Amino acid sequence: MTDTAIRAQSRVLSGSQARRQSLMDKAFQSATAFFALLVLLILGGVFVSLVQGALPALGTFGFDFLTTQVWNPVTERFGAVSPIYGTLMTALIAMAVGIPISFGIAVFLTELAPPWLKRPVGIAIELLAGIPSIIYGIWGLFVFAPVFQQTLQPFLIDTIGQIPVVGNLFSGPPFGIGILTAGLILGIMVLPFITSIMRDVFETVPPMVKESAYGLGATTWEVVWKVVLPYTRVGVVGGVMLGLGRALGETMAVTFVVGNAHRIGNSLMAPGTTISAAIANEFNEAVGELYISSLIALGLILFFITFTVLALAKIMLMRMQKRAGA
Amino acid sequence: MTIISKTVIRSAIAGLAGIVLGSSAYAQNISGAGATFPYPVYARWAQAYQQETGTSVNYQSIGSGGGIRQIKERTVTFGASDSPLKPEELEQAGLVQFPMIMGGVVPVVNVPGIQPGQLRLDGPTLANIYLGEIDSWDDDAIKALNPDLELPDLAIAPVYRSDGSGTNFLFTNYLTQVSEDFKDQVGSATSVQWPVGLGARGNEGVAAQTGQTRGAIGYVEYAYAKQNKMTNAVMKNQDGQWVEPKSETFQAAAASADWSANPGYYVILTNQPGAQSWPITGASFILMHRQPQDPAAARSALKFFDWAYANGDKMADELDYVPMPDNVVSQVEQTWTTGFAEVNGEAMWTGGNQ
Numbered sequence: 190m191t192d193t194a195i196r197a198q199s200r201v202l203s204g205s206q207a208r209r210q211s212l213m214d215k216a217f218q219s220a221t222a223f224f225a226l227l228v229l230l231i232l233g234g235v236f237v238s239l240v241q242g243a244l245p246a247l248g249t250f251g252f253d254f255l256t257t258q259v260w261n262p263v264t265e266r267f268g269a270v271s272p273i274y275g276t277l278m279t280a281l282i283a284m285a286v287g288i289p290i291s292f293g294i295a296v297f298l299t300e301l302a303p304p305w306l307k308r309p310v311g312i313a314i315e316l317l318a319g320i321p322s323i324i325y326g327i328w329g330l331f332v333f334a335p336v337f338q339q340t341l342q343p344f345l346i347d348t349i350g351q352i353p354v355v356g357n358l359f360s361g362p363p364f365g366i367g368i369l370t371a372g373l374i375l376g377i378m379v380l381p382f383i384t385s386i387m388r389d390v391f392e393t394v395p396p397m398v399k400e401s402a403y404g405l406g407a408t409t410w411e412v413v414w415k416v417v418l419p420y421t422r423v424g425v426v427g428g429v430m431l432g433l434g435r436a437l438g439e440t441m442a443v444t445f446v447v448g449n450a451h452r453i454g455n456s457l458m459a460p461g462t463t464i465s466a467a468i469a470n471e472f473n474e475a476v477g478e479l480y481i482s483s484l485i486a487l488g489l490i491l492f493f494i495t496f497t498v499l500a501l502a503k504i505m506l507m508r509m510q511k512r513a514g515a
Numbered sequence: 516m517t518i519i520s521k522t523v524i525r526s527a528i529a530g531l532a533g534i535v536l537g538s539s540a541y542a543q544n545i546s547g548a549g550a551t552f553p554y555p556v557y558a559r560w561a562q563a564y565q566q567e568t569g570t571s572v573n574y575q576s577i578g579s580g581g582g583i584r585q586i587k588e589r590t591v592t593f594g595a596s597d598s599p600l601k602p603e604e605l606e607q608a609g610l611v612q613f614p615m616i617m618g619g620v621v622p623v624v625n626v627p628g629i630q631p632g633q634l635r636l637d638g639p640t641l642a643n644i645y646l647g648e649i650d651s652w653d654d655d656a657i658k659a660l661n662p663d664l665e666l667p668d669l670a671i672a673p674v675y676r677s678d679g680s681g682t683n684f685l686f687t688n689y690l691t692q693v694s695e696d697f698k699d700q701v702g703s704a705t706s707v708q709w710p711v712g713l714g715a716r717g718n719e720g721v722a723a724q725t726g727q728t729r730g731a732i733g734y735v736e737y738a739y740a741k742q743n744k745m746t747n748a749v750m751k752n753q754d755g756q757w758v759e760p761k762s763e764t765f766q767a768a769a770a771s772a773d774w775s776a777n778p779g780y781y782v783i784l785t786n787q788p789g790a791q792s793w794p795i796t797g798a799s800f801i802l803m804h805r806q807p808q809d810p811a812a813a814r815s816a817l818k819f820f821d822w823a824y825a826n827g828d829k830m831a832d833e834l835d836y837v838p839m840p841d842n843v844v845s846q847v848e849q850t851w852t853t854g855f856a857e858v859n860g861e862a863m864w865t866g867g868n869q
Contacts (some may be wrong), residue, residue, distance in 0.1 A: 195770055213581075259708065260706060260708055261702075261706070261707070261708040262679075262704045262705070262706045263701065263702030263703065263704045263707055263708070264702065321854070330715075330720065330723055331723055334727065335727045338727065338728070353857070362670060362672065363673065364713055364728060365724075365728065366713065366715075366724065444678075444716050445716055445720065446714075448677075448714060449678075449713070449714030449715070449716065450677075450709065450711040450713055450714055451678030451708060453849070460712075460713035460714065462677075462714075469678075470677050470679065470714075470716065471679045471706050471707075472676065472677040473551075473577055473578030473580060473581050473678070473679060474578040474579055474580040474581070474678070474679025474680060474681075474705040474706060475679060475705075475706070476579075476580040476583065476705070477579050
């Protein structure tokens with residue numbers, strides 16, 4: 190409809206029709222506002238019930254809960270240090286592996302791949318995202334861990350493991366499972382999320398901008414690094430954050446390969462645990478108020494960690510935008 | 516944000532599954548929740564029972580702790596737990612407890628050159644392995660028990676169940692009975708703080724991890740070890756005899772136990788006397804209210820248990836569980852007559868085969 194047609198029609202609307210329309214607009218607005226506020230309500234509810242559930246544990250252990258490594262259901266002494274460490278460490282490894290690979294795939298798909306290869310690779314990446322996490326866990330335990338144990342782990346121990354200081358992170362017996370394995374599996378799991386977002390935002394870069402850069406004699410690398418990335422950095426950071434969020438909260442796959450020990454090993458190959466793995470492992474059989482409350486307190490901590498990470502991401506984005514604007 | 520709510524929801528579901536799915540609107544349908552260890556045999560019985568009588572039994576395997584919580588909150592007709600409640604706890608919650616089925620926990624190893632049933636272990640040695648005090652397969656303590664075996668100079672990698680489980684309870688309960696150090700440093704529960712080793716999820720996880728790691732030792736339910744043809748160890752029992760894990764030795768442990776002397780059947784079958792007794796044997800228990808809110812449902816649950824005692828042995832056997840000995844069954848049915856409160860002047864249980 191052209192503008193004049195719309196104007197003509199609105200002139201035809203009688204007074205009662207206009208009133209009805211504005212009423213419906215209002216109803217629509219309040220309905221959508223209600224749904225939007227519902228999210229806040231649910232989030233608030235989750236937070237309140239977590240705090241309520243965690244109170245007995247936090248009241249008993251106080252600040253010690255965040256600083257001790259003991260996790261002993263028999264004596265009912267609980268501390269959250271090792272699951273927190275495991276959560277952050279596995280997520281860090283996942284990001285260290287996932288970001289560069291995702292970036293490589295996305296650049297290849299948008300800038301370098303021949304057209305006939307783009308679709309199959311793109312679909313394969315999206316299929317990776319569709320695999321349920323338990324499948325990753327089982328695959329990690331039965332396929333990846335034994336291969337890792339027999340090939341890469343001994344190699345890492347013999348090479349990096351021999352370097353002073355850093356070597357400590359790659360020492361100890363090759364169990365196959367542990368913090369490092371969990372991190373690597375998580376890295377594979379976050380790949381499709383980060384990759385597909387990066388690919389989508391890379392594709393939003395107007396061809397004209399890129400062509401201009403190429404016209405000035407820029408190499409592909411320079412175009413990606415100096416044109417595409419600055420143009421899309423908000424989206425790229427968003428994709429990375431989505432992946433990080435998944436890595437922090439992932440449960441099923443991690444419980445299979447992390448080793449599930451409430452200890453902080455000096456090596457990345459040592460077994461450890463994460464917050465979500467500890468909850469999933471122990472909630473079913475937990476008896477006693479303090480034990481259950483400690484597990485809920487772990488959930489509350491995960492809530493805080495994820496919230497902090499998202500908040501930091503937002504702040505980072507705002508800074509970047511400001512700098513770009515200046 | 517979605518990530519957080521996912522985790523929270525997941526943990527909430529674990530607890531809520533029983534409430535939502537376990538409670539049923541029909542008295543004809545029996546709802547139960549609890550231990551995961553007896554789940555396969557309960558499910559099998561329920562299926563056969565439904566075919567025979569049309570009554571369905573809905574059992575949710577949410578873990579022993581969950582089962583105890585659910586029955587205390589009266590959201591299910593019966594709860595199930597792998598570790599028995601103490602008599603005073605039963606009294607306090609107004610619950611009746613009885614054993615339903617048994618199984619054994621078996622140490623399995625992955626040591627090059629060692630065949631199933633060759634390695635001999637006793638309780639204190641097993642405890643020291645899991646305490647990290649024995650850390651090599653050619654340790655003198657293991658050599659002394661196995662003078663004829665060629666034991667390699669290989670580090671021991673202890674593998675444990677990371678998820679809270681009845682298997683953990685039985686294993687740690689046994690070790691606390693045979694080792695003071697283990698009792699002091701670790702203790703016994705469905706989850707404990709292990710000083711060494713690595714945790715794997717579920718029987719399948721322990722089996723896989725043990726199978727993959729050279730020098731590993733783990734412990735799994737008997738059914739699991741048998742079906743996967745794992746290298747089991749032979750154990751020295753309280754009488755100093757070497758015993759193989761099998762139905763006969765599990766049943767010997769149950770038969771030697773003094774059920775009648777213990778109110779609420781508070782008997783833990785680990786480290787039982789008797790020349791044939793397998794030392795890490797356990798029963799799985801059923802919990803019901805003395806004064807059920809829905810007597811009709813409770814009555815039909817008892818009918819199901821009665822049917823299972825009478826007809827379920829073969830099915831249990833096929834799944835490598837061990838049925839309760841006959842003398843224990845008749846004691847349990849005696850308990851049913853006297854243990855429950857009367858409803859309208861009538862006993863809850865007036866004898867079987869009705």
